[in-house]
Amino acid sequence: MSPNDRSLKARHQAFPIHPGRIFTWTLLFLGGVVMVTPILFMLSTSLKDASQVYDLRLIPEAPSLDNYKVVLSDGRFLRWFLNSVIVAVCVTLSNVFFDSLVGYTLAKFQFRGRYLVFLAILSTLMIPTEMLVIPWYLMASSFGWIDSYWGIMFPGMMTAFGTFLMKQFFETVPDEFLEAARVDGLNEFTIWWRVAMPLVTPALSALAIFTFLGNWTAFFWPLIVTNSRELYTLPIGLSSFAVEQAIQWEMIMTGASLATIPTLIVFLLLQRYIVRGVMLAGLKG
Amino acid sequence: MATIALEGLVKQYGKATVVHGIDLHIRDGEFVVLVGPSGCGKSTTLRMIAGLEDISAGTIKIGDRVVNEAEPKDRNIAMVFQNYAIYPHMSVAQNIGFGLYKSTLPEREKRARISEAARVLGLDALLDRRPSQLSGGQRQRVAIGRAMVRDPTAFLFDEPLSNLDAQLRAQMRIEIKKLHQRLGKTIVFVTHDQVEAMTMADRIVVMRDGRILQVGTPMDLYENPADIFTARFIGSPAMNLLPARLTADADGVRAELPELGASLTLGRFPRDEVTGSQAFIGVRPHDLVVGRHDGQGLTLTGRVSIVEPLGSETLVHIDVAGIPIIASAPGRAIPKVDDLVGVHALTGSLYLFDAETERALCRV
Numbered sequence: 001m002s003p004n005d006r007s008l009k010a011r012h013q014a015f016p017i018h019p020g021r022i023f024t025w026t027l028l029f030l031g032g033v034v035m036v037t038p039i040l041f042m043l044s045t046s047l048k049d050a051s052q053v054y055d056l057r058l059i060p061e062a063p064s065l066d067n068y069k070v071v072l073s074d075g076r077f078l079r080w081f082l083n084s085v086i087v088a089v090c091v092t093l094s095n096v097f098f099d100s101l102v103g104y105t106l107a108k109f110q111f112r113g114r115y116l117v118f119l120a121i122l123s124t125l126m127i128p129t130e131m132l133v134i135p136w137y138l139m140a141s142s143f144g145w146i147d148s149y150w151g152i153m154f155p156g157m158m159t160a161f162g163t164f165l166m167k168q169f170f171e172t173v174p175d176e177f178l179e180a181a182r183v184d185g186l187n188e189f190t191i192w193w194r195v196a197m198p199l200v201t202p203a204l205s206a207l208a209i210f211t212f213l214g215n216w217t218a219f220f221w222p223l224i225v226t227n228s229r230e231l232y233t234l235p236i237g238l239s240s241f242a243v244e245q246a247i248q249w250e251m252i253m254t255g256a257s258l259a260t261i262p263t264l265i266v267f268l269l270l271q272r273y274i275v276r277g278v279m280l281a282g283l284k285g
Numbered sequence: 286m287a288t289i290a291l292e293g294l295v296k297q298y299g300k301a302t303v304v305h306g307i308d309l310h311i312r313d314g315e316f317v318v319l320v321g322p323s324g325c326g327k328s329t330t331l332r333m334i335a336g337l338e339d340i341s342a343g344t345i346k347i348g349d350r351v352v353n354e355a356e357p358k359d360r361n362i363a364m365v366f367q368n369y370a371i372y373p374h375m376s377v378a379q380n381i382g383f384g385l386y387k388s389t390l391p392e393r394e395k396r397a398r399i400s401e402a403a404r405v406l407g408l409d410a411l412l413d414r415r416p417s418q419l420s421g422g423q424r425q426r427v428a429i430g431r432a433m434v435r436d437p438t439a440f441l442f443d444e445p446l447s448n449l450d451a452q453l454r455a456q457m458r459i460e461i462k463k464l465h466q467r468l469g470k471t472i473v474f475v476t477h478d479q480v481e482a483m484t485m486a487d488r489i490v491v492m493r494d495g496r497i498l499q500v501g502t503p504m505d506l507y508e509n510p511a512d513i514f515t516a517r518f519i520g521s522p523a524m525n526l527l528p529a530r531l532t533a534d535a536d537g538v539r540a541e542l543p544e545l546g547a548s549l550t551l552g553r554f555p556r557d558e559v560t561g562s563q564a565f566i567g568v569r570p571h572d573l574v575v576g577r578h579d580g581q582g583l584t585l586t587g588r589v590s591i592v593e594p595l596g597s598e599t600l601v602h603i604d605v606a607g608i609p610i611i612a613s614a615p616g617r618a619i620p621k622v623d624d625l626v627g628v629h630a631l632t633g634s635l636y637l638f639d640a641e642t643e644r645a646l647c648r649v
């Protein structure tokens with residue numbers, strides 16, 4: 001037993017668990033249960049057959065992967081899945097690139113009207129999506145973008161929120177890093193890409209996760225802008241399972257379970273970059 | 286040709302002027318050290334030379350080219366920043382190599398330069414580490430390395446040794462001097478430390494409140510300081526200053542030090558009109574020696590308050606009528622605390638300053 005363990009143990013005995021702590025933990029636990037239960041039911045339902053869907057036991061009587069076979073062998077599902085991947089990946093990359101480019105410019109360059117530009121971008125945050133859908137639709141239809149990937153993606157290629165987030169983070173990057181690169185002869189674009197961007201990876205990962213999740217689950221706009229089934233994204237495709245024939249809950253749940261996989265992958269890949277406090281190591285103080 | 290010429294250089298932040306029209310001509314291959322108290326505009330001047338700070342008035346020439354409007358990347362200057370600014374997302378090797386980002390050298394040559402710099406800076410064993418795994422002194426050396434691998438027209442150093450321990454600092458002083466001798470590049474070096482200034486500089490520029498007080502070789506500044514500030518700044522420990530009153534009599538001008546019970550014959554004096562005015566007599570601790578002498582000069586008597594043996598000599602702090610003075614005792618003759626001792630400085634080692642303008646009047 002290392003001295004450290006011993007002191008930990010001693011501390012446990014000396015300070016009995018505080019009642020407030022128990023309350024906090026209980027609340028957190030209940031919150032966790034509320035969050036996790038629907039996911040468990042989703043998984044459980046996906047393993048049941050149609051006759052057992054309304055049997056609310058969590059562990060299915062005869063669990064089987066038949067639903068998965070059906071869904072995965074249905075060409076439509078794979079198509080929708082692919083559509084969602086294409087849309088979410090493109091929009092995420094575009095956001096990571098353009099939001100941070102604009103955020104960096106607003107944070108690190110002094111120019112006339114800078115504050116005004118920032119305010120203008122910020123003010124768009126106050127307009128709800130529902131109000132924008134009709135203008136978007138009119139715009140898309142006059143450009144001939146209805147029922148195309150670009151039509152689904154264009155409203156989200158840059159977001160005010162992402163720009164704001166990146167601006168705030170770039171403001172914490174000390175100027176000396178950029179100046180050192182400037183003196184070493186790099187041009188401004190390379191400085192942004194090679195020096196500033198790596199310093200804000202936590203923010204970039206957070207932005208990427210938010211954007212990916214947001215677009216992966218987006219329903220309203222893709223529903224409006226697409227007509228042909230081949231262009232449906234996953235959420236719309238899944239909901240079309242529901243209206244077609246009788247609602248096939250087990251199929252919807254199977255599709256939904258499969259749909260969580262990419263979000264998990266994205267999260268697991270990116271969350272390790274959300275480590276704070278890397279930046280200060282390069283400076284004195 | 287990498288001369289650097291500053292002409293009437295002014296920097297204003299809003300209404301505040303922090304650099305007031307500096308004129309300075311730095312010769313090709315010269316090692317110039319800027320010294321001065323904190324906030325006097327050393328970093329600002331350096332940043333203007335590098336092009337990181339717009340200049341409010343005046344011109345900067347590098348070689349024959351006016352670079353007022355040139356971007357930093359077009360000035361081909363290497364700079365070491367006061368707070369290092371090494372990149373936390375890169376290893377030590379990558380950080381040092383970043384200085385070569387724009388270089389067109391072959392990969393092999395680049396690697397050779399990086400390992401050479403690492404060897405000189407004692408960083409060989411740390412090349413794969415991240416900055417967060419380095420001590421302050423090691424980070425500072427990485428920052429120096431990033432400048433060393435380059436082939437610039439001039440180097441700018443902003444207090445690059447401030448975070449090193451005494452031994453490493455002495456070693457790095459030598460390395461930077463060697464770098465200078467090997468490459469023969471112009472170097473502008475900022476420091477607080479007068480020892481660094483004295484030991485490294487071809488010429489020292491003493492600054493205060495955004496102005497240049499004096500420019501000269503280290504010995505020049507040591508021997509002929511233009512004013513009290515420079516006199517006290519150059520040389521360690523700082524020069525003693527004794528308040529005096531100038532009077533004239535038949536033999537010429539005399540300086541009376543009534544509180545200290547001493548007086549001094551100055552002989553012929555260049556400027557009679559100062560007669561009757563207040564002055565300061567300056568004497569360096571090294572020239573103010575414990576023990577009686579017969580020669581002409583200044584003799585004081587006081588009580589020893591502290592002794593600081595340095596080995597080769599001993600600094601003796603004495604209290605002369607309430608004024609603390611530092612003198613020196615040679616070799617092993619170390620006086621005891623509370624002893625009453627006499628100290629003596631020979632004529633020729635004394636400096637006379639006008640008390641009002643603080644300008645140097647003459648040496649006596």
Ligand SMILES: Nc1ncnc2c1ncn2[C@@H]1O[C@H](COP(=O)(O)OP(=O)(O)OP(=O)(O)O)[C@@H](O)[C@H]1O
Nearest residue numbers: 298301303322323324325326327328329330367477
């Ligand atoms: N961005 C700024 N805005 C306003 N004043 C500034 C700015 N940068 C520096 N100053 C002022 O300019 C003066 C000179 O600063 P500078 O950094 O050149 O000093 P320094 O001689 O390098 O001091 P130190 O030895 O402490 O590094 C200081 O009084 C400082 O307050």
Ligand SMILES: [Mg+2]
Nearest residue numbers: 327328329367
């Ligand atoms: Mg400074």
